[in-house]
Amino acid sequence: MSTVVTRVPGRVARRRRSPRTGALGVTSGLGLGVAMLWFSLLVLIPLTAVVATTVGGGWDSFVAALTNEQTAAAVRLTVEQSLLVTAVNVVMGTAIAWVLVRDRFWGRAALDVVIDIPFALPTIVAGLVLLALYGPGSPLGVDVANTGSAVFLALAFVTLPFVVRTVQPVLEELEHDAEEAAASLGATGLTTFRRIILPSLAPAIAAGAALSFARGISEYGSLVLLSGNLPLKTEVASVRVLTYVENGDPAAAAAVATIMLAVAVTVIVLLDVLQRRVARRG
Amino acid sequence: MSIEVAGVSKRFGDFVALDDVSVTIPSGQLTALLGPSGGGKSTLLRIIAGLESSDTGTIHIEGTEATHLPAQKRNVGFVFQHYAAFKHMSVAKNVAFGLEIRRRPKNEVRARVDELLRLVHLQQFAHRLPAQLSGGQRQRMALARALAVEPTVLLLDEPFGALDAKVRKELRDWLRRLHDEVHVTTVFVTHDQEEALEVADEIVVINEGRIEQVGTPDQLYDEPANDFVMSFLGPVTRLDGELVRPHDLDVLDHDRVLGATPGTVTRVVRVGFEVRLAVRTAVEPDVSVVLTRAEARGLGVDVGSPVWLVPTRGATTVPVMPRATAG
């Protein structure tokens, strides 16, 4: 019944490592060489180039790019909205996961599919989809296009599955006997939730929140049509990077991109740490 | 002369799994590698199979230098503790695997698979998937798969370790009978001394990466080379600085036998036909003795009774080495 198609990054429930691993032979060594070359050409060298361009531009131009009024506003808006959306996801995502795992009602399976839609939809289509209900010509008469709320709405849409899909499997595997033990010791439902269930879910919620924040910071496609990219008002960091690229200022683009990259790498490392901690706890 | 292991050492990081091991495993026999977990016996088996490489030393299989041959060229059959069944293939396909790799003609493969499935009593399960078999059936399938390629030697790594006690015992008898039929040189790893004593023609006792003793089950039981072998093969107790089996002690209610050690019974436990006594002597605080119920009743022992202990005539005793006193 549950169609957990979209495995969320940050393998919270990753398996133990296989017991025996071998040293590299000729074929596998060659394979590793080719794979590393490809990975370097595709990912490592280009990402290094972003940082190198920033460093090459010098500290002053880095500061100048980031203190540029328009850029600073864009970064602030991005961080604010990402934090806000992450907070909403922590609550709503956990609630949705709870309903999916612990509640039984007709049509619950359909919810499971609906949750995958934001992952499946191309981001540009996501923007279009939200415009249909919340844009000009909205059947609700709500038009948030080209406002700050549009940024929030787009981010809420694209980040929705993260917390749900990290919490759901953990909730499914949660042993009921700890809850029963708590109940037998006289704990109320609320106490059990707060003292027994929530601590078990916390790493998964944290992982989902981290992913959701990272996605918020990096989002571009869904905002293009929806937010109008108004400088100082609805322009986000990724749009700023694109504007710099289009204006032929790669150094400034790289400066903003470096900040975004730092957030991305921090989140990945954080997830790695979280995952190891969960694995240790067994 | 069948499998010759000479000077083999293997380390995993700081851990010494095998320390300069040399042993010859005879042709056509059923040999057990016996020892405690982590003693290196599985590593030795895997090195013979080519699944692990040794740091030093050489391996000869039936006179062929095999030290640097990859596993697929050694023509050994290997049976894994957890079966290693190919889960996506039917039982028949599993058994046919090695033959198909060797590009044998289809009808030959089919005939050989039929024959083997009959041998392991799985002919009616040929088209099932491994997941539809019980543990014992899976292990028999794995055995048929290993035998299908007519291996020079058959190696089994704790083959019954994952099975429950009853199936374990059945398969153990069955392996013995199968070996008497097939006669392929067979080596199996076990940490269960009863299994080794019951099934094997020859036992190699391995501990802490070294070989402690090689011999027939009787030799090992009656003439253990040292206190480790003695205590690993069965229960032991200490009397006057020597290891002796608890059922090899005579209990007397008088001091008229020369050399008998006096003591006091501190505990009496009856388990079915057995009566277990704990006796405190001047040297050892807790010597254990096993009597039959009739013997105990004849002596009339109870807690507090004075007794004299002496090893039965013909009992195996081994002096306690300094190494064992620590444990």
Next chain:
Amino acid sequence: MVRTPAPLRWLLRVVTIGYLFMLIAWPVSLVVRTTFEGGLANLQTALSDPEVVHALQMTGIVAGVAVVANLLFGVGISLLLVRYEFPGKRVLSTLIDVPLSVSPVVVGLALLLVYNSRDGWLGRPLDAAGLQVIFATPGMVMATVFVALPLVIREVVPVLEEVGDEQEQAARSLGANGVQTFWRVTLPSIKWAVVYGVVLSLARSLGEFGAVKIVSGNVVEKTQTTTLVVEQTYQNFEQGTAYAAAFLLAFASVLCIVIVSILRPKDPA
């Protein structure tokens, strides 16, 4: 298990269903409805527009090549990460995940910096050798490969770990060489994980927008993909075409996901 009191249970149901309905279900259904408002007219208009047709082809080519590249790389690197020990393995396995959280715009910029033919570290020599990467198909493929890179690996690695290597050892002891072991034993046991990884990669590749926008130069009927056509037509007030193209993309991507959810066995053996 904790019994949720009935009022709370109803509250949770109403809130979560309401949230999902308002945020996802209703808006998505509106797009479908708008697309088919005049019957098939919008789709027909879109499919008779050479720009749209070219963009669809472009998307097909780029996504197809990217999926194949990620399939080969993904399976290979998964085997290396799970079955072998080498220095830097932990760092590599962490770095592999980076493309998941890097902004597509940053991806585009990164590739642009290295592969542009004017002053790119690698772009200049490649250009001299006659290979244009940026503003051409190779760059678009690279951008798409980049963003979908970890998807196959993330599906395959846990399955490889779970399956263990005993079956492979058994195959080797039965005389199979490396290639035979891979095709006959390893691949069949990770088959479904590979299929899921490929389908997810395909969905991701079809929908890539930001990174491709930067490296493609967005040249109509040359380097424009379907996602770029959606943006352009919407901004040119050709809403019917925009909705139709968006519908086609969404349909393909959602179809991928639905196929996976149908294919995926409850308990992948």
